[in-house]
Amino acid sequence: AQRVTQPEKLLSVFKGAPVELKCNYSYSGSPELFWYVQYSRQRLQLLLRHISRESIKGFTADLNKGETSFHLKKPFAQEEDSAMYYCALKKDNAGNMLTFGGGTRLMVKP
């Protein structure tokens, strides 16, 4: 069965520092990977997906099939980036269900 692991429950960085939120997955097929973000008092929303290969709010993520990783990166963190971040996987052959990691809380200190 597929699995998504986010090893860090909490990541604390200072404003302007680089940030990397780790995501590893296990799945034998060709998955699609996503990052979702939940800001305080807001609903979960899609941040980016690997097939789009785009940068949203300065964040990027590259799918590394060799390492089965999809780490989220931003070179200079901002205070407004503080939120819960969830990595998610969609299998290539079975509907649209998403498998989520446990989430990482990012705190960006001034």
Added chain:
Amino acid sequence: NAGVMQNPRHLVRRRGQEARLRCSPMKGHSHVYWYRQLPEEGLKFMVYLQKENIIDESGMPKERFSAEFPKEGPSILRIQQVVRGDSAAYFCASSGTSDTQYFGPGTRLTVL
């Protein structure tokens, strides 16, 4: 477009009672997904429905839980004879022709 709506936002039930959670998808969306989030955990898929059909219920507990998405009206997640372990946040998402899932604000169920 108001987005995915869920109600109630908070629901308190005593053990043995029934809980009904409602989800209205975004306008034009015909796919609905339910996820459960236990404390300190990520979201876990429960069920995927299209209008009047259950497409994938592989994440649903075998007993006490059921879901429907009728031709008219919201999708309903029903939990019979609730137990303390059912206390969680239940999230609904919907999608349309693209497969991007848009999430509702969630219903927080507390079982006393």
